[in-house]
Amino acid sequence: MNERNILLDDPEDPVKKDTKNFFQVDFLKTFMIAFVIIDHAFGYTMIGGIGFELWERMAIPVFLIIMGFNMGNSFAKKGDVSLKELYSWNYFKTKLWRFVFPYFIFYIVSTTIGFILYGANFPDTFSENWFLEYVVYQKSLLEGPGNWFIPIVFQSILVLPLIYKLFSKLPKTTLILCFIIEICMHLFLFFYMGELVTIDDWLRELYFRYIILLYLSAIGMGFWFSRDHDLFSRKNLFAWMLFPISLIYMIAWDFFGFRLAIDGSGIVRGDYNYLTFIYSAFIILIILKIIPQNPKNKISKIFTTIGRSTFHIYLVQDIFYIVLYINFISIWTAPGFSGIVNILGIAADDILTTVGLLILNWIVCISCGVIWWYVEKRFRIFVLNRKN
Secondary structure, three states, rough: EEEEHHOOOOOOOOOOOOOOHHHHHHHHHHHHHHHHHHHHHOOOOOOOOOOOHHHHHHHHHHHHHHHHHHHHHHHHOOOOOOOHHHHHHHHHHHHHHHHHHHHHHHHHHHHHHHHHHHHHHHHHOOOOOHHHHHOOOOOOOOOOOOOHHHHHHHHHHHHOOOHHHHHHHHHHHHHHHHHHHHHHHHHHHHOOOOOOOOOHHHHHHHHOOOOHHHHHHHHHHHHHHHOOOOOOOOHHHHHHHHHHHHHHHHHHHHEEEEEEOOOOOEEEEEEEEEHHHHHHHHHHHHHHHHHOOOOOOOOHHHHHHHHHHHHHHHHHHHHHHHHHHHHHHHHHHOOOOOOOOOOOOOOOOHHHHHHHHHHHHHHHHHHHHHHHHHHHHHHHHHHHHHHH
């Protein structure tokens, strides 16, 4: 197999055509990136208690499960290979093209914008924890909403081959272990951090949110479904059994302010956790069941294009929103503001204006992300063809 084919051997790769691709995944990713854009459009507005946990806030959990699902299918094509072969240089080259290269472009652009917006004050964004934040966790200097997810993606490059190898040998044990590790991480934060009272408390715990171990159950379920994603399979009976518990928890969490806590300290931290991942996992199984795997129509091509450019769209919206947050901060933080962050700086909150502004946000972020993805795809093909 030549270098070009090796580098294009990725389930999310934009140039490889593979009849085993799952259109349902692109379908899900299209809606999830739209939900991410909605979520970050609310900016400083409080949105709890209106059911967003049940649809809009499921975006990141779905992306995490899909991460495991895609890599499980990708690694399965290699057959029974050693861990060393899974961690091959060709694997890392693929990931460098897929994630590191666009992030490098994003980092340059966002840092340049930071200097333009902040001028001489921009270096002040460095804190006493700069090495942990900007070297270990690879946060960008101009940190936009959702920037925390990028270190999770990078860490996944390192840990997913190991998880897959464990799954290939002991699937049930590995899935249970993923849940146990995540639960232990939450318990560690419960005992170590305790109740989050001050802003400094929240910021200190935020560092732990950059660790992929807090999301292992979602990734583990993705690997599990890559082996059998039939909604009615006996192997997926656990999802049926746990789904009602997850649903009840999320309704109580969002609508009634319920927190699984002792003396104000959460046993389960945040709304991205093993109790909410089950809900998203069950939704994914439903979509995989009811949506065809390889539809042949023009509309499906739209979903496929957007679905495969979601990482680029994610990076675009990160820059898009931080620029708007900075430029129109007086509007978004004004007393009584309940609209959405938008490119026009409009503070209106009536339903028609809100929907129109949201559509505009979608158009800007999605179109710029898709164009970036397409240009990068052509560049990638050009480079690989020259090498051959």
